[in-house]
Amino acid sequence: xxxxxxxxxxxGCDFSSSPTRRKPxxxxxxxxxxxxxxxxxxxxxxxLAAFGQWLAQPGDWVGGFxxxxxxxxxxxxxxxxPTDWHACMQHYHSLSREQIRAQFAAFCDARPVGGKFAxxxxxxxxxxxxxxxxxxxxxxxxxxxxxxxxLEAGVHLPGLHGSDLRRVALEAYPGLLAREILGRRSYKSDxxxxxxxxxxxxxxxxxxxxxxxxxxxxxxxxxxxAQRDTLVDDASGDSLDAVLCLLQAAWAHQRHAxxxxxxxLPPGLDPLEGWIVTAxxx
Numbered sequence: 001x002x003x004x005x006x007x008x009x010x011x012g013c014d015f016s017s018s019p020t021r022r023k024p025x026x027x028x029x030x031x032x033x034x035x036x037x038x039x040x041x042x043x044x045x046x047x048l049a050a051f052g053q054w055l056a057q058p059g060d061w062v063g064g065f066x067x068x069x070x071x072x073x074x075x076x077x078x079x080x081x082p083t084d085w086h087a088c089m090q091h092y093h094s095l096s097r098e099q100i101r102a103q104f105a106a107f108c109d110a111r112p113v114g115g116k117f118a119x120x121x122x123x124x125x126x127x128x129x130x131x132x133x134x135x136x137x138x139x140x141x142x143x144x145x146x147x148x149x150x151l152e153a154g155v156h157l158p159g160l161h162g163s164d165l166r167r168v169a170l171e172a173y174p175g176l177l178a179r180e181i182l183g184r185r186s187y188k189s190d191x192x193x194x195x196x197x198x199x200x201x202x203x204x205x206x207x208x209x210x211x212x213x214x215x216x217x218x219x220x221x222x223x224x225x226a227q228r229d230t231l232v233d234d235a236s237g238d239s240l241d242a243v244l245c246l247l248q249a250a251w252a253h254q255r256h257a258x259x260x261x262x263x264x265l266p267p268g269l270d271p272l273e274g275w276i277v278t279a280x281x282x
Contacts (some may be wrong), residue, residue, distance in 0.1 A: 002147060005032050007032060007033070007058065007067070007124055008031075008060040008061050008062055008280055009029055009030075009031065009060065009061040009062075010030050010031055010032055010037070010062055010063070010246055010249045010250050010253055011027050011028060011029050011061055011062075011063040011064070011168065011245075011246060011247065011249060012027070012028040012030075012059065012063065012064050012066075012172065012174075012240045012241075012242045012243055012244065012245030012246030012247070012249055013025065013026070013027050013028075013032070013063060013064065013065040013172075013182070013242060013245055014026040014028075014066050014239070014242040014245065015065060015066050015067040015140060015142055015237050016142075016243040017022055017067075017141040017142045017145040018141075018175075019045060019046050019047060019048060020046055021046040023190070023238070024046045024136075024234070024238075024239045025042035025043075025044065025045040025048075025182050026042060026043070026044050026046065026047055026155050026217035026239055026242040027041055027042070027043040027044075027045070027053050027054075027242060028041075028239070028243045028245065028246040029041045029042075029043060029246075030246050030250070032219070032250045032253055032254065033166055035108070035218055036219070036220050036221055037215065037219050037220065037221050037222060037223050037246065037247055037250045038222045039222065039223055039227055039243060039246065042227075042230065042239050042242065043226075046067065048149065049101065049143060050151060051149060052149040052153065052281075054123065055090075055153035055155065055167075056152070056153040056154070057150055058166075059166065059167060060166045060167070061166075061167055061168070062168045062170070062249050062252060062253045062256070062263070063167075063168065063169050063245075063249050064170050064171075064172030064245035064246065064247075064248040064249035064252065064277060065146065065169055065170070065171060065172055065240075065245065066142075066173060066241060066245050067121075067139070067142040067143060067146040067147070068131035068139050068142065068143045068147075068171060068274070069142075069143070069157060069160060069171040069274040070085060070088075070089075070120065070131065070143075070160070070171075070270075070272060070273045070274035071088065071092070071120075071131055071132060071272075071273070072118035072119055072120045072130065072131065072132060072273060073134050073272050073273055074118040074119075075104075075107060075118040075122075075221060075234065076088055076272060078107060078118075079103060079107065079138060081263070082270075085160050085271055085272050086161060087276075088153065088272065089147055089148075089181070091169075092143070092147075093147070093148045095135075095144075096217065097141055097144065099112070100134065100140055100141075100144060101134050101140075103197040104134060104140065105131050105134075107132075111223040116211060117130040117132055117133060118130065118132060118235075119271040120247075120270070120274070121269075121270055121273060121275075122269075122273065122274070122275045122276045122279050124132070125276075125279040125280040125281075126173050126176050126276040126279035127173075127176060127179060128173050128175065128176070128177060128253065128276060131143055148206075150169050153167070154167075155167040155168065155169045156169070157169050157170075158170065158258055158261070158262050158263050158265055159223045159262055159265050159274065159275065160271060160274050167201065168252075168256075168263065169251060170248070170252050170263055170265070170277040171242075171275065171276050171277060172249065172277055172278075173248075173275055173276045174240075174242075174244035174245055174248075174280070176240040176248075176276065176278060176279060177215060177217070177244045177247060177248060177278070178192065178206060178244060180215050180216065181206055181209045181210075181214065182195055182202055182203070182205065182206055183201045184200075185198075185205075186202065187199050187202035187203045187237055187240070188203070188205055188235065188236055188237025188238075188240070188241070189236070189237075190229070190236050192235075195235035199235065200204070200232070200235070203231065203234075203235075203237070203240060204232050206240065207221075207223070207228055207231050207232055207240070210247065211223060211228075213281060215247075217247060217250075217251045217278065218251075219247055220249060221243065221247060221256075231243060234268070237259075248278045249277070251264060251266050251277070251278055252264045252265075252277050252278075264277055264278065265277060266281040268281075269281075
């Protein structure tokens with residue numbers, strides 16, 4: 001009797017476009033056993049280079065990454081950029097952040113109040129910020145810094161870019177899962193003055209709900225006491241966001257194990273814009 005193949009590593013990534021030792025990129029590493037998701041480790045990276053080296057290692061994993069994987073089709077067409085996803089991302093990477101900000105600002109300035117930004121189809125169901133936004137949060141720069149690392153590492157991006165099927169990257173968004181539990185209650189802040197008792201209570205409530213499996217994902221988070229304390233005590237929310245992305249990756253892995261080649265992404269997704277995993281289908 002042959003032993004069953006080991007389950008691939010699952011990971012969730014809380015990404016920073018300018019990581020430092022104080023504000024690193026955080027990976028939550030774990031595995032899924034049925035409906036239970038075990039958190040194995042939290043791993044920080046304080047440089048983009050170190051993170052890129054980790055991604056490029058051989059391995060078997062499915063990951064959810066908190067950064068956009070594409071730009072709004074409306075924006076790309078208005079700027080006259082390539083509408084093929086890979087060509088568009090290569091062009092985008094060739095620009096400096098200053099050039100990106102100038103072109104995006106000019107696009108917004110020409111539009112009416114209340115409709116300055118272009119949105120992807122996934123933004124509505126996910127409740128996510130437009131991927132062209134360059135401040136609060138600077139997701140445009142996250143795309144600019146993070147997506148090239150995934151491409152250089154040769155990972156597979158379902159629905160967008162075929163490559164190494166053993167390393168699978170999906171766009172995730174922790175706010176989608178957090179809001180399902182907390183509504184509009186805030187659970188994190190990088191500003192020490194805003195790291196309040198109410199946000200601490202919200203993190204406790206969020207972790208407790210994840211452990212009990214009280215989300216539509218149907219998955220229960222398994223933590224040690226020390227891990228639970230780490231997630232609750234991290235007032236920045238970076239560790240908890242990585243774990244939320246880990247659960248989204250686990251849901252996607254479950255869909256794939258049931259025969260879905262797109263890991264739960266909608267079959268009709270726009271191949272230029274991409275889609276946030278676990279967001280409702282259009």
